[in-house]
Amino acid sequence: MFVDQARIYVKGGDGGNGIVSYRREKYVPLGGPAGGDGGKGGDVVFVVDEGLRTLIDFRYQRHYKAERGEYGRVKNQHGKNAPDLVVKVPPGTTVRDADTGEFLGDLIHPGQRLVVARGGRGGRGNTRFATVANKAPDMAEKGEPGEERWLSLELKVLADVGLVGFPSVGKSTLLAAVSAARPKVGAYHFTTVSPELGVVSVPDGRSFVIADLPGLIEGAHEGHGLGLEFLRHVERTKLLVHVIDMAGVEGRDPLADYDVIVDELRSYDESLARRPQLIAANKMDLPGADEHLERFRSAHPDLAVFPISGATHQGLSALLYAVADKLDEIEAAEAKAPAASEPAPASVKVYRYERAEPFRIRRENHVFVVESADLEKLVKMTNFEQYDAVKRFQYILRQRGVDQALRRKGAEEGDVIRIGDMEFEFVE
Incomplete structure (x- = not known):
């Protein structure tokens, strides 16, 4: 589980x-x-x-x-x-x-x-x-x-690559085809209800961790479907692979699906929409996929689109090499990135010492309650069965001005004073 x-x-x-x-x-x-x-x-x-x-x-x-x-x-x-x-x-x-x-x-x-x-x-x-x-x-x-x-x-799962997309677009089938992972595969929405991880080995010796994340629907950033559970795990990934059903099996438009996914990522965290991405145009073995693919490429000429079929393994090799190459680019860019410089003056936090209020006294019916973390700790660490310890406790209260403050609040002989779990009578 x-x-x-x-x-x-x-x-x-x-x-x-x-x-x-x-x-x-x-x-x-x-x-x-x-x-x-x-x-x-x-x-x-x-x-x-x-x-x-x-x-x-x-x-x-x-x-x-x-x-x-x-x-x-x-x-x-x-x-x-x-x-x-x-x-x-x-x-x-x-x-x-x-x-x-x-x-x-x-x-x-x-x-x-x-x-x-x-x-x-x-x-x-x-x-x-x-x-x-x-x-x-x-x-x-x-x-x-x-x-x-x-x-x-x-x-939040740690993976190099996150598979994102609508439910039933073939993310789990793709993960099972490229790794030893065996996620649950079914012809119904939300077959995957939790992240599934798999290690992918490219023939040239490179490897990376890929995560099959629960399906995304419109309104996910507001918690619809498995939205927040899904989006939380996307934050850790270095690269996103958008898996799109290019055949439009359920009558959806692949172009609209992609736009919804990007909008949901942006609504949850603006940086997610800017994260490096590749497009896995899945289900290319089905009728109508080629026409949708041409429309998609015309609408997004700047995106790297890889026609694949998770079921027949068509085009998977090219996709995996592209993912490995992209991860190498990301890691090289991170290695060359200059060390974090000093923050701009506008973002520098200035800390000023402010003397904390030593204690606060409030009245509950006929009980004077002294609130102070230090004094409550003192009560817990004092053994009131020892005469010298009681004298020390009374001395500390006088030195910190608690007795005088109680008198200003109206405390009189015999009134009940409470500090933490300890109650005692006020004595002049």
């Missing part, structure tokens, strides 16, 4: 907790704190595996969570970092944040890696909190929570 879209949940591993420990050695009085830091949580990492061709694995497993780091150890020993969780994806996978739509990466090359959820850092042990005023702190941090998010994955 070919699956080219998926929505999954990923979570980096939480950091390991730091610990409270003291040196307990003979002849070492007042040894001091010796609690080690926790280990880092594992990252969730996507890696391109060239052996994969579909996202079907994500249909059966939608949640990926990396391991958390080890807790710190005595004698100032650092907890072990957790291993990364490696998730294999096929070449051509585009990754976005499912909630915000933020583009995270385009995974194309074998072995390419992308960290999609970072693991949290380990919490600090009590050794890290020793000061001149408090030489034996009785507190340690919890590990930082790992990043978590929902991802939207989209696969």
Whole structure:
């Protein structure tokens, strides 16, 4: 089954907790704190595996969570970092944040890696909190929570050549005739409902990958038929081969068919209409094909048209040599293209530092809610069962002006304050 879209949940591993420990050695009085830091949580990492061709694995497993780091150890020993969780994806996978739509990466090359959820850092042990005023702190941090998010994955097949055309014009028959691929062939529309790939070997030793893409109809760029599912895969191809039914078996006009295809490509992405193309005038073994071919060549004298028959293999050799030659030209042009120059001044983005609002306070009935990513993380990493940790938490709130801001908002003795999942009373 070919699956080219998926929505999954990923979570980096939480950091390991730091610990409270003291040196307990003979002849070492007042040894001091010796609690080690926790280990880092594992990252969730996507890696391109060239052996994969579909996202079907994500249909059966939608949640990926990396391991958390080890807790710190005595004698100032650092907890072990957790291993990364490696998730294999096929070449051509585009990754976005499912909630915000933020583009995270385009995974194309074998072995390419992308960290999609970072693991949290380990919490600090009590050794890290020793000061001149408090030489034996009785507190340690919890590990930082790992990043978590929902991802939207989209696969766009990687092929050198894409076969485009209306349904039932013979794209699958052509692919089966020139490669070892065995796509489903039938005398009805949308026999092909997902991309089929085949490797074509030219007698002179050259080879390329060709993709049979689902049939296109008018309005495809608006989602009609299999439109968007089809057009997404065209973006990756270097060369388009328009397969046209020159015999007009279903009563359609080959000239009109070509114009519709070009319009749909242009409507979806202007660059697709400018992509290098060849015309495969198919079904030339049927009556009426020669007349349509002459009309087509007269209307488009600038196009390279190759009369073929996928059923009888007529003209396929000339088409394959032309495709291989065109791919060589494209690759040579890409190799000679100058390195990307500096963007024009009008397109340069200027980044200016703007001080982020440290926190925001809003009121829900009788509860004052303090919103701040940093403070919410602080809550998750604070062990409120430790007296020294509670004192540190209160000190940080005072230093950041949270207490004063709450008073300005009207908070009084005994009012409930909420930061993240933690609620406590306001005390003067």
